Amino acid sequence: MRPIYVTRSSMPELDEYVEEIRDLWDSRVLTNSGVKYQELAGKLTEYLGVENISMFCNGHLGLEIAFEALGLTEGEVITTPFTFASTTQAIVRMGLTPVFCDVKPDNFTMDPAGIEALITEKTVAIVPVHVYGQICDWRAIEAIAKKHHLKVVYDAAHAFGVQVDGRGAGTLGDMSMFSFHATKVFHTIEGGALTYADPAYTARINAWRNFGLNASGTAEFVGGNAKMTEFSAAMGLCNLRHVDGEIAKRGKADAHYRARLDGIPGLYIPPRQANVVPNYAYFPVIFDGFRYSRDEVAEKLKEQNIFARKYFYPLTNQFDCFRGKPYYGAERTPIALSASEHVLTLPMFADLTSDEIDRICDVILK
Ligand SMILES: *Cc1c(COP(=O)(O)O)cnc(C)c1O
Numbered sequence: 001m002r003p004i005y006v007t008r009s010s011m012p013e014l015d016e017y018v019e020e021i022r023d024l025w026d027s028r029v030l031t032n033s034g035v036k037y038q039e040l041a042g043k044l045t046e047y048l049g050v051e052n053i054s055m056f057c058n059g060h061l062g063l064e065i066a067f068e069a070l071g072l073t074e075g076e077v078i079t080t081p082f083t084f085a086s087t088t089q090a091i092v093r094m095g096l097t098p099v100f101c102d103v104k105p106d107n108f109t110m111d112p113a114g115i116e117a118l119i120t121e122k123t124v125a126i127v128p129v130h131v132y133g134q135i136c137d138w139r140a141i142e143a144i145a146k147k148h149h150l151k152v153v154y155d156a157a158h159a160f161g162v163q164v165d166g167r168g169a170g171t172l173g174d175m176s177m178f179s180f181h182a183t184k185v186f187h188t189i190e191g192g193a194l195t196y197a198d199p200a201y202t203a204r205i206n207a208w209r210n211f212g213l214n215a216s217g218t219a220e221f222v223g224g225n226a227k228m229t230e231f232s233a234a235m236g237l238c239n240l241r242h243v244d245g246e247i248a249k250r251g252k253a254d255a256h257y258r259a260r261l262d263g264i265p266g267l268y269i270p271p272r273q274a275n276v277v278p279n280y281a282y283f284p285v286i287f288d289g290f291r292y293s294r295d296e297v298a299e300k301l302k303e304q305n306i307f308a309r310k311y312f313y314p315l316t317n318q319f320d321c322f323r324g325k326p327y328y329g330a331e332r333t334p335i336a337l338s339a340s341e342h343v344l345t346l347p348m349f350a351d352l353t354s355d356e357i358d359r360i361c362d363v364i365l366k
Pocket of ligand 1: 058059060061083084086087129155157158178179180181190191192
């Protein structure tokens with residue numbers, strides 16, 4: 001029996017990729033927003049239902065660029081500790097101070113009820129995360145942001161293709177960041193994007209990813225290098241042709257898991273959201289009051305060559321690099337803390353078979 005890892009990258013047929021990159025041997029344009037980049041940007045704009053997109057060598061730099069482009073270079077940012085390292089690291093690296101808001105107990109997205117108490121005269125933005133592809137309470141967040149004149153940048157790394165209330169997740173807030181990392185629902189090997197409604201940001205974002213250079217070759221500000229290569233864009237073009245099928249296969253896996261695990265005492269699975277077209281990016285299960293602890297279940301699975309992941313554990317406000325900072329510590333985010341101590345993300349990818357899901361559920365239930 002093959003080992004079952006928590007994720008397995010989607011891949012096109014090798015021949016399809018080879019066909020896609022063939023032109024690059026003629027054009028010799030390998031990066032710097034060539035034809036593959038342009039074609040993928042056009043197709044993703046349509047697929048995600050967004051006004052503007054800029055793509056990068058990864059999602060993390062996209063997040064840093066979003067803060068820079070929005071002029072968020074100092075002050076406090078209200079965010080969530082129940083996320084991948086990237087969200088918090090991007091905030092801190094850009095000279096901003098994270099202020100951690102707790103999450104909702106039902107789906108672990110930022111709890112809007114906790115935001116206003118954290119707002120001070122130094123607050124400049126709210127950075128929520130559509131964690132596991134679950135969409136944040138965006139109307140409440142938007143209302144608070146409007147009232148207090150704050151920017152909203154969504155970490156939509158998990159939310160590729162997710163729609164809420166008939167609109168793409170990437171249309172929410174001032175900007176949204178998508179990750180196209182190999183482990184995500186849609187990928188360009190490494191890669192990422194920002195989506196945003198206001199075209200006024202395009203020039204600055206695109207200059208940033210190329211050292212801040214403008215058309216006349218001077219730099220009006222200090223940028224970096226975050227360009228997506230043509231080989232990544234070509235992988236994206238191939239993967240985009242198949243992504244609907246991949247999401248449908250994930251949906252079947254999700255339904256199978258739910259049929260086996262829903263309603264088992266001591267297990268909690270975040271319910272599907274109303275008005276949301278999901279992408280089934282992850283399958284998190286909370287083990288609380290179950291016969292075995294989360295850690296014991298993870299061990300038992302490992303003995304059977306099944307590798308689930310404690311995702312997200314630890315919380316980012318527990319990272320060693322933040323020791324001694326005023327925002328270090330999880331006491332102020334008890335719901336996030338509890339989730340991080342009880343959650344196990346089970347294997348989820350398009351090629352996961354029914355037999356494999358049964359193997360996983362049998363270990364958990366037996
Ligand atoms: C993957 C991920 C990122 C970072 O994306 P990269 O493309 O790997 O840089 C940021 N936030 C979250 C929540 C992620 O899961």
